[in-house]
Amino acid sequence: MEAIDKQLTFYNEGTRAWIQDDVEGFVSGTVVSNQVAGDSCTLVFEVEGRDEPFSVTIKKGEANINEKLPPLRNPPVLEGVDDLTLLSHLNEPEVLHNVRLRYSQEQIYTYSGIVLIALNPFQRLPIYTHDIMRAYSGKRRGELEPHLFAVAEEAYRNMLREKKNQSIIVSGESGAGKTQSAKYIMRYFASVDELDQPFDGDADIDAGGMSEVEEAVLATNPIMEAFGNAKTTRNDNSSRFGKYIEIQFHKDETTGRVKICGAKTRTYLLERSRLVFQPKTERNYHIFYQLCSGCPAAERKELGITTFDQYYYLKQGGEGTIPNVDDVEEFEITQRALSAIGISVNLQWAIFKVCAALLHIGNIEVKESRNGDAQINSSDEALEIASRLLGIKPMEFSKWMVKKQIHARTETIVTNLKKYDAVVSRDSVAKFIYSLLFDWLVKMINKNLAVDETKYSADSISFIGVLDIYGFEHFKNNSFEQFCINYANEKLQQEFNRHVFKLEQDEYVAEKIEWSFIDFNDNQPCIDMIENRLGILSLLDEESRLPSGSDESLVQKLYTNFEKHQFFKKPRFARSDFTIAHYALDVTYQIDGFIEKNKDTVSDELLNLLQNSESEFIRELTTLPKPKEDTPPPPTRPGFKAKSKNNKNTLGSIFKASLIELMNTIRSTDSHYIRCIKPNQAKVAFEFEPQMVLSQLRACGVLETIRISCAGYPTRWTFQEFVERYYLLVNSQHWKFDDPREFSLNIVKLLISDKDKYQVGETKIFFRAGMLAYFEKLRTERLRQCVVLVQKNARRFIYHRRYNETKEAALFVQNAIRRKVAELKCREIRETQASITIQKYARGYIARKTYLQQRESAIAIQSQIRGYIARKQLQQLRRDNAAIKIQKVFRGQRERHKYQDARKNIIFVQSCIRRIFAQKTYTQLKIEAKSITHIKKLNYQLENKVFELSQSLAQKENETKEYAQKIETMESQIKIWKEKFDRLDTRYKDSTEQASEGNAEQLREISELKEAKANLEATVEKLKADNKKSIAERDERIAELERQLEKQREENSNQLNEINTRRGQADDNSAQVAQMKREIASLKDQLQKAISGKDYLYDADERVGRSTSVSRVRGRSSNRNRSRIPSVDTRTAMLNVVDRPIRQLSRVRNESVEVKTEAPAATDAPVNEQTKEQETQSLEDECSLKILEDESLEQEIIDGLIMNLKIPLPNSTQKIERKDILFPAHIIGTCMLKLMKHGLLARLQTLSSKVIAAIQNVALRFEDDYISCFWLSNTYELSCVVETIRTKEASRSRSRYRMESDGNKVLIKILNDLDNLLVRLYYGWMKELKKRLAVMAVPAIIEYQALPSFICKKNGGLWNKIKAPQNQYTIDHLLFLLSKISKVLICFYVEESIARQILCELIRLLGVTAFNHLIMRKNFCTWKRGMQIQYNLSKLEEWCDEHQIPEGALHLERLLQAAKLLQLNKSSPRDIEIIFDICFLLNPSQIKKFLSLYYPVDFENPVSPELLKSVSFRTISENNDTLLLDMDDVEFDKPPLRTVDKIDTSGMPAWADLFLIKCLLELN
């Protein structure tokens, strides 16, 4: 009961388990009750999809409890894991369920320990592209999703690392995808070397990145398929032979690259019977149908080929075509493949001829003669053509088909065959020839592809073998073929089991785990039964060699020999069947045909006939030493000897030998296993037939390995991982993270009582099967408890808060109400108060008003009364006053009158008295006045008159005196005048006498003169006449000349036109002209020498002196760095070249200066100056020419400006000027311009090509970013300069010659070269930068976690056992590198559009690399990771914004959307809609991939299969299935060349020792 209890602890209510089902294999059930009654226990399960519950009852003491109890189901988090060994409950239904779940999510690959299980998708999947190969390259298995390429990669790396050969064994039943898988693996190997070189040029290997050998190796596939594959009911392209191809790799010691160098193929057991017979709906080998469809008309006639339905050998299946396969196209592919492996077209046609012959052989009609013997018509057309094609005689051929020759001891007897035997004989010839042809092809392939191992050192060559061999087969009728196949599988399975077992054991030993030997189904006895000395095969061979041997006797022998053998069963009823208990299944074989098939012979006569064929090819085929014959006997089985009676080996023994050899090979290599599984019979995409898969899983040994591993300790955790996941199962007092081993032990001890359930190794802790689920259960429970606790507290907190809130709210309401009431009361009081106050004032007002009225009326009355009284008094007063006034006036009047009268009287008296006195005085005075005054007046007048008269008298006297004086002077003057007159008079008289004498002579002279004058006038007259005449003449002449001029003008214009038309022709002569110019220049030089011979001598002397001194100086340094600086000789030569002309030039210049200063004095100064200038010009030209013609100039440019140039490095303090960066381009450009000017086109061309070569030499090494960037910038600048020169030249030449000049052509060529250089520089540098950035992309963007609160485990998922080596790059490192690149671009003035392109491309690379990695990365997609990635991207985007490259950020958009996708909810269809909306840049395949990769963290539910299915549906409808982003380089978009306004040669650094260039630049 205890045992039952122990078992049943797992089956408590709610536990999920698997219940057997006939259709589905297993269905899920949940325990609903678990009842113990007495000795038995009953479990009741509710079963999904069934109405009835399922129950099991277990009794005490029952032996096979385990078998009765339904197997347990894993927790959801373990479902869909990519390695079956990670399953905690590891049982058949779990394996099936897991595989099925993954297949439904379109994940066709799953690991099961070392094995890769591959389910055939029956649909093209986007997971075999070159990008995916690249993604898997260099990755460890387990780092990414399971894939064929991961296995291939592992094999490849193992081979490199351990220098050991590898083999990949691909097996599975027909149509499971073995051949496809093998082809993908081969393709991977063909490009693996390419993948190892990141960004190596042509990324698309499909488009020709492969070497010839690699292509040839791949070409073996179509050949082998054409001749060895056929359509069967199970597979349209079924391989009817087994194949082991050793792909040979050679390590080139110098480059370290490992490349495919050849291949060696071995084939096993081609199905010959197919050639002569095909079951319904099946076909013969493809090649025949290809030949029938694709044979060109001419050959068709020669081979007598028509349509397939004309041939008996092709039409038996009734099917001539395969859907979606075009035989014509396939025929071409086959032909191309044959050519690729080096089979000439002639030979190809020889092969096809044999094929055609076989078809005709099939059509040879065997008739029955009257006596029952077989006979063939000699006129049979088919016989004729077949014989012709085989080069044999038809008569002979038909004879030996219907006759047999038996060799008795002394004689030979020829007997006739029956019709049936003749047909067998005919068919066996065909089969024999076809098998020879097939072997010959394999031989040819090996001959042409296998490396000659003697040519290479042994350890530089290694191989990876890929075995594509039929899997275990069992049909209703199983024949000899199935027997062989199953025998092979038995052997392979044994090897596989041993391998798995050994690996297990190795791990246990390494971890020092106590471990008892696990029993596994060893099938050695079964193998022994087949291949031992007295085994089935030996009996078969023995029987085959007996002339009387038959199938019946053979089966009897088997019965007697193996009756008691544990692996042999004799069916109860059948007489000709026997059953072998194979490891996978019991298979019953029908003995019919064993002997015949094993013998597989053709009669000696027919063989002879063929060996003596006229056709060389047939002779070659038939004399082929059969490859199997020289297979050595297996070394491990010394007892076995290839017995070769009659020199013919039986098929069985050949097969056995080759199989043993194969096993030896496999044993000597490290093996990798791929098990292909065919998920449904109907070949429908993503349909899953559980029973079928289950039987294949059994047959391929996957379940067996699982059983082996379950018998031990299948669950293994490193201590660290274990602690990290399960620390929470124990109390925190036990936590001891610094010693994980101790801590793990503690956990285990506390939780597991049964010590057998675990073992502690060196680095890992091992658990029995189911323990993981147990831990998971505990963990889930613990987490549940924790969750409950957290929930409890959270709820308490919430309710507490809610209570507080309610309380606060109530208080608040109360408060508000109270306030309201108080407010109302207060208002009332206030209103009362207010009304009283109003009343108060109103009353006061009224009272005051009445009082005032009363007062007023009182006052009014008072005033009236008082007024009246006052007025009365006033009247009285007035009356009194008036009386007084009257009195006053009257009294005054009276007094006044009195006074006035008195005064008048007084005055009258006074005046009368005064008048009397006055009259008396007056009369007296009057008398006195009349006497005295009159006399006085007269006196005064007289006196005045006297005075006046005396004055005028004095004046008259003075005047008289003056007149007298004047008269005196006048008289003296008259005297003088009289004397003078006398003198003159005498003189006059003398002169008149003289005059009369001279007059006659003068008259004569005058007459003479007059005569002369007359003469002269005459001559003048004459001359005038002459003049007139000549003027007239001249006028005439002028007129004529004008006419001539006019005429001339006309002519000129005509000529001008003519010249214009001829100008074009003149262009052609420009080279001549340039040549002549040069000649002229040299002549001038000579002339100059002749003229200034003395100067020259002097110069020469001086030059010698100087050059020797120079050479002395140089001599010292040159010894040291001869390679850098031109040698002494060249330097001297250089100096010689330029020295003299420059000297002359400077002298001429000086002279001209002197002349200028003296100019005012000299009359011919201007003329002189002009000539001097011309001279200077010509001398400068001459100098330039000299320099340009000198080869040292090129040397100097190459050495000084390119090879040994110190590139100005940017520093933080000082900005480098544009001219300091671009000077080499400008200087070189200037030199080119000068060469162009002087017409030195040839030199221009050599200079440019040397410059380009030198730049390539320096810059294409890409060791230093500064150098690369500097030359990138300069190359572009140089292109611009050359373009500028070209435009000028073009416009100049066009205006002159109206056509392209030679110079222009040369410049265009140079531009092209520069263009190429620029492109190479760009791509080369980009490649280098990309290499550096690509390494950083994943660690910095995907792996680096900047947000501390959302750290996910380094390796993502819980189940990922492999730790990838971590590069510690952070996003800051990445940004630092980007900033550095950006800075270099700016500092070196790289053209903006180029710089922008470079940065954009780099960012695109980052985005794409990171995206492609994320989408392939296993268990990496968690929401936390999404956040981290988004954060990293945001930093990158910020950087883009800062550097003004918004388009860069666009390249990150896809990754950003992927990061968002990870963070979004994924539980309902609505969520999926949202995801599709938000992630609009991702295609449905990518979204689906992310969803299926999504790894739920604790408490998140896995994305449900239904949702994934709905997404899959979209993928089909959208038809866009590229998973990875395009890694190819974006094409370099070259910016258009701009014109350089000014060629700036000023930036030449001072240290540059460039003598000639400096001279050249100085000359204008």
Ligand SMILES: Nc1ncnc2c1ncn2[C@@H]1O[C@H](COP(=O)(O)OP(=O)(O)OP(=O)(O)O)[C@@H](O)[C@H]1O
């Ligand atoms: N990985 C795959 N992706 C897509 N289709 C596949 C894949 N593997 C197999 N198939 C499909 O299945 C078919 C059968 O595959 P294949 O010829 O490789 O089977 P096989 O195992 O070699 O069978 P046989 O033993 O008959 O040769 C292929 O023609 C192809 O259509």
Ligand SMILES: [Mg+2]
């Ligand atoms: Mg195949």
